[in-house]
Amino acid sequence: MKRLxxxxxxxxxxxxxxxxxxxxxxxxxxxxxxxxxxxxxxxxIVQKWEKKTGKTVDLSFFALPDHPAKVxxxxxxxxxxxxxxxxxxxxxxxxxxxxxxxxxISDVLNPIRSRFTEGALRACDFLNGATGKRxxxxxxxxxxxxNIHYWLDMLQAAGFKESDIPKQxxxxxxxxxxxxxxxxxxxxRVYGLGITYSVESTDSWQQFYHFMExxxxxxxxDNGKLQVDxxxxxxxxxxxxxxxxxPYKAKNVPPGAISWKDIxxxxxxxxxxxxxxxxPTLSIPGSFLGKNDDYYYxxxxxxxxxxxxxxxLFTLRVSVHNGFIxxxxxxxxxxxxxxxxxxxxxxxxxxxxxxxxxxxPVLKESLQDPxxxxxxxxxxxxxxxxxxxxxRPYDVVLNRxxxxxxxENLIGRACGRVLSENWTAAKAVDEMFAxxxxxxxx
Amino acid sequence: MARSIxxxxxxxxxxxxxxxxxxxxxxxxxxxxVFVFVVVYPILYGLKLGSSAESxxxxxxxxxxxxxxxxxxxxxxxxxxLKLLIALFLSGFFYNTEAWIRWVGIIFxxxxxxxxxxxIFSIRxxxxxxxxxxNGILFRLFGIDGPLWLVKPxxxxxxxxxxxxxxxxxxxxxxxxxxxMAIPKDHYEAANVDGATRFQAFRFIxxxxxxxxxxxxxxxxTIWSVGDFNSVYLLTGGGPWDATHVLSTLGxxxxxxxxxxxxxxxxxxxxxxxxxxxxxxxxxxxxxxx
Numbered sequence: 001m002k003r004l005x006x007x008x009x010x011x012x013x014x015x016x017x018x019x020x021x022x023x024x025x026x027x028x029x030x031x032x033x034x035x036x037x038x039x040x041x042x043x044x045i046v047q048k049w050e051k052k053t054g055k056t057v058d059l060s061f062f063a064l065p066d067h068p069a070k071v072x073x074x075x076x077x078x079x080x081x082x083x084x085x086x087x088x089x090x091x092x093x094x095x096x097x098x099x100x101x102x103x104x105i106s107d108v109l110n111p112i113r114s115r116f117t118e119g120a121l122r123a124c125d126f127l128n129g130a131t132g133k134r135x136x137x138x139x140x141x142x143x144x145x146x147n148i149h150y151w152l153d154m155l156q157a158a159g160f161k162e163s164d165i166p167k168q169x170x171x172x173x174x175x176x177x178x179x180x181x182x183x184x185x186x187x188x189r190v191y192g193l194g195i196t197y198s199v200e201s202t203d204s205w206q207q208f209y210h211f212m213e214x215x216x217x218x219x220x221x222d223n224g225k226l227q228v229d230x231x232x233x234x235x236x237x238x239x240x241x242x243x244x245x246x247p248y249k250a251k252n253v254p255p256g257a258i259s260w261k262d263i264x265x266x267x268x269x270x271x272x273x274x275x276x277x278x279x280p281t282l283s284i285p286g287s288f289l290g291k292n293d294d295y296y297y298x299x300x301x302x303x304x305x306x307x308x309x310x311x312x313l314f315t316l317r318v319s320v321h322n323g324f325i326x327x328x329x330x331x332x333x334x335x336x337x338x339x340x341x342x343x344x345x346x347x348x349x350x351x352x353x354x355x356x357x358x359x360x361p362v363l364k365e366s367l368q369d370p371x372x373x374x375x376x377x378x379x380x381x382x383x384x385x386x387x388x389x390x391x392r393p394y395d396v397v398l399n400r401x402x403x404x405x406x407x408e409n410l411i412g413r414a415c416g417r418v419l420s421e422n423w424t425a426a427k428a429v430d431e432m433f434a435x436x437x438x439x440x441x442x
Numbered sequence: 443m444a445r446s447i448x449x450x451x452x453x454x455x456x457x458x459x460x461x462x463x464x465x466x467x468x469x470x471x472x473x474x475x476v477f478v479f480v481v482v483y484p485i486l487y488g489l490k491l492g493s494s495a496e497s498x499x500x501x502x503x504x505x506x507x508x509x510x511x512x513x514x515x516x517x518x519x520x521x522x523x524l525k526l527l528i529a530l531f532l533s534g535f536f537y538n539t540e541a542w543i544r545w546v547g548i549i550f551x552x553x554x555x556x557x558x559x560x561x562i563f564s565i566r567x568x569x570x571x572x573x574x575x576x577n578g579i580l581f582r583l584f585g586i587d588g589p590l591w592l593v594k595p596x597x598x599x600x601x602x603x604x605x606x607x608x609x610x611x612x613x614x615x616x617x618x619x620x621x622x623m624a625i626p627k628d629h630y631e632a633a634n635v636d637g638a639t640r641f642q643a644f645r646f647i648x649x650x651x652x653x654x655x656x657x658x659x660x661x662x663x664t665i666w667s668v669g670d671f672n673s674v675y676l677l678t679g680g681g682p683w684d685a686t687h688v689l690s691t692l693g694x695x696x697x698x699x700x701x702x703x704x705x706x707x708x709x710x711x712x713x714x715x716x717x718x719x720x721x722x723x724x725x726x727x728x729x730x731x732x
Binding site for chain 2: 068069072076092095189191198199200254255256258259261268271273403404407408412413415416417420435438442
């Protein structure tokens with residue numbers, strides 16, 4: 001009996017320490033899409049790879065906000081997936097590469113570089129702090145810009161036609177205030193514009209970057225060097241902040257926009273609380289496709305950006321969503337094989353299209369595909385934005401030290417200083433620059 | 443006879459299956475293993491992560507840190523004391539034995555029993571400035587837009603405190619109610635015979651009877667409230683503009699939003715000078731049987 005008890009305890013202790021049975025040969029962590037069909041498309045790609053290679057994949061989907069914590073904890077514990085893709089994690093990819101946490105995969109990407117757009121490739125190239133060399137540390141999946149949508153029926157209810165929407169910068173933004181005024185006169189509790197000013201949302205800084213580009217000003221030059229000590233840059237950003245916050249000051253934006261999370265501008269627009277909204281990706285109209293086609297095809301419109309205040313086209317910022325293979329992956333070669341398979345045009349195309357076109361392709365050949373070019377009114381507007389305006393990646397791609405500027409959301413904080421604490425734009429910008437320099441010095 | 447046979451069997455057990463002390467050691471091993479892996483290791487690992495001076499330099503440079511430390515202090519002082527004070531009075535109400543009060547008691551317990559995520563999200567949606575229920579009613583009744591509940595930092599932080607109280611009040615009311623019920627009823631009967639008023643009965647019988655429990659509850663609630671992440675994170679997310687962060691949410695912001703785990707741990711460690719003395723006082727009080 002004594003022996004039996006001791007054996008039982010020994011087994012229990014051994015069981016505690018024993019590793020789980022190794023069933024899957026490749027561990028893949030993937031961002032759960034807003035569109036269920038996109039998850040299904042990815043599962044289909046995984047199954048095809050499993051069938052082709054005879055290997056198995058342990059696939060886990062993580063919700064957008066949960067994914068970064070999971071990845072950071074994985075790097076910390078060194079128990080990492082073999083392949084990872086996450087939209088929010090993307091902002092940190094440069095930091096991970098610098099910290100020598102990612103596998104250099106130029107042998108995967110270089111032979112097929114000609115397939116991808118230049119911007120997509122640029123967003124995969126990072127500096128490794130341990131080796132001091134730049135390299136390919138991620139692979140491109142899809143990309144998106146920032147789009148403008150409006151409710152056509154609400155515009156018409158205010159007495160305007162589509163053709164009344166100005167193409168010039170200032171009149172364009174003023175129109176929505178006028179629409180609000182007329183709709184409110186009819187007893188509707190609505191706001192003209194859905195612009196995000198909060199710290200909690202990534203939308204706020206993505207929108208602000210477009211206003212900066214329209215004002216012909218940037219934080220970093222092409223080499224990733226901070227240029228905020230240039231008086232012209234400082235003045236340009238002060239002007240941008242004043243311009244960006246003006247609709248809120250004029251009470252043409254819902255007051256809650258200063259504490260919106262990423263989903264809140266979608267909700268306000270979908271609830272017809274705002275007439276127009278600025279939002280990355282086509283997720284807003286996409287949420288109605290197949291559920292309310294009248295809204296998708298007839299009532300919601302996607303616009304091209306107006307001309308810059310000086311009358312010319314301005315550069316649009318593009319966010320490339322890329323995946324990576326952690327350096328501590330236990331199946332590096334298998335992971336590379338999976339990535340090569342995923343980057344085959346038919347697979348990547350399947351995955352991108354399954355987002356209901358919410359994302360724009362990174363494959364050059366897809367840029368000729370009618371699916372993106374002309375088959376759909378929303379995608380056609382995005383296509384024109386991408387193809388007719390110059391594009392540029394966000395600053396984290398140019399300088400990985402810029403990551404905390406965006407994760408702390410200094411732009412959202414500057415908006416708060418102006419809108420909540422009545423600071424002048426100049427004072428808020430100076431505070432933002434001081435913190436920016438502090439963060440970049442670390 | 444049967445009992446004595448059983449007793450004699452039990453008394454022979456150590457001889458057949460080993461000594462009592464050996465069994466004691468064997469049976470405590472699983473607990474020690476779990477304790478080491480679930481308590482000791484995470485604490486030591488956390489201290490290691492938060493041991494870099496660089497993390498503290500970064501932390502103290504960040505203007506949000508001081509604001510969050512101040513918020514934590516205000517949160518603890520206001521929320522804990524207000525909650526315990528209301529619980530003290532409500533425990534007097536629920537001390538009554540009428541049937542309808544018992545029914546009210548059941549409803550009163552619901553916020554405590556309900557999961558935090560849906561209940562706090564519901565509050566957040568109710569107080570949404572544009573399409574929340576509260577401001578919707580105000581607009582319908584009076585044609586006004588209503589207060590910017592989660593937009594103005596002071597109002598938002600006030601709502602955070604109110605949510606914390608709403609969620610935890612039932613538990614502390616129950617604790618203090620149990621304390622009241624432990625006071626012998628004849629004390630009140632004697633006071634009644636002597637013509638004591640309700641206030642005098644509370645002052646000279648109830649409060650001395652539950653004073654130690656009240657103080658212990660306050661200390662315990664303070665320790666728990668330092669780590670109250672849900673009330674802030676789910677309601678305001680630390681916003682607007684990071685103005686309602688407390689140290690627990692700021693730590694998460696550093697660790698997972700910014701991706702700097704050491705600074706996140708360091709943030710939480712800076713709350714230790716506040717928590718450790720309270721734990722020390724609490725343990726001493728419990729040791730004295732207070």
